[in-house]
Amino acid sequence: MTYCVGMMLKRGMVFMSDTRTNAGVDNISTFRKMFAWDVPGDRSITIMTAGNLATTQSVISLLEERSKATGDRDPSILQAETMFQVANLVGDTLKEVISTHAEEGQRADSAFNATILVGGQIADGEPRLFLIYPEGNFIEASEDTPFMQIGETKYGRPILVRAYDADMTFEEAIKLLLVSFDSTIKANLGVDLPIDVRVYETDSLKPANSFRVNQDDPYYQEISEGWGVALRDAFGQLPDFKLPKS
Helix, strand or coil: CCCCEEEEEEEEEEEECCCCCCCCCCCCCCCCCCEEEEEECEEEEEEEEEECCCHHHHHHHHHHHHCCCCCCCCCCCCCCCHHHHHHHHHHHHHHHHHHHHHHHCCCCCCCCCEEEEEEEECCCCHHHEEECCCCCCCCCCCEEEECCEEEEECCHHHHHHHHHHHHHHHHHHHHHHHHHHHHHHHHCCCCCCCCEEEECCCCCCCCCCHHHEEECHHHHHHHHHHHHHHHHHHHCCCCCCCCCCC
């Protein structure tokens, strides 16, 4: 399983993904699910993946290979003029990879499916964030839907819905996302640290600030323990329920 979140803020964008991949309790591995294409002064693009690992790795490899190719081929991820074109390109590539598996007779129901988050900014365009489905179509984040999740989304969503604020600083957004990830990790063994993070500032058009949060990270440990204590304290302050008299 996987958990990835892309979040739009007035200041820019924050991306966060876990690295746990499992095919059963005895086959657990760590794989990067966040990838970036940066051209200083021109674009910064971040992609996060969830779903079948073979599918997502094929998509990323194709995007990377085609970004280095020359010729009359359709624009690559480094040549597309808008983020909408990038979303179309990624969607077409995902659909192509899944269709190839189906044509080879290897697909069993949705076993080879995947979903992708792609966000960033190109030239003088606005920062944009898209959620791409296995069929290749996609939806875009907006003021009404300012963050998007893929993978194991249900455990970490409530805190995002309650606490998100577009005016947040990057530091506040990272704190909120770490709480969301901690809630997911505690509820689902298929999600775990290390956690990859990228922070992109609007109009900077330079490589995003990227770092990894590991198991022994002191700030993450403080957040994890502190959130549990805060929840218990908040629960204790709520009024007691009174059973109706029989």
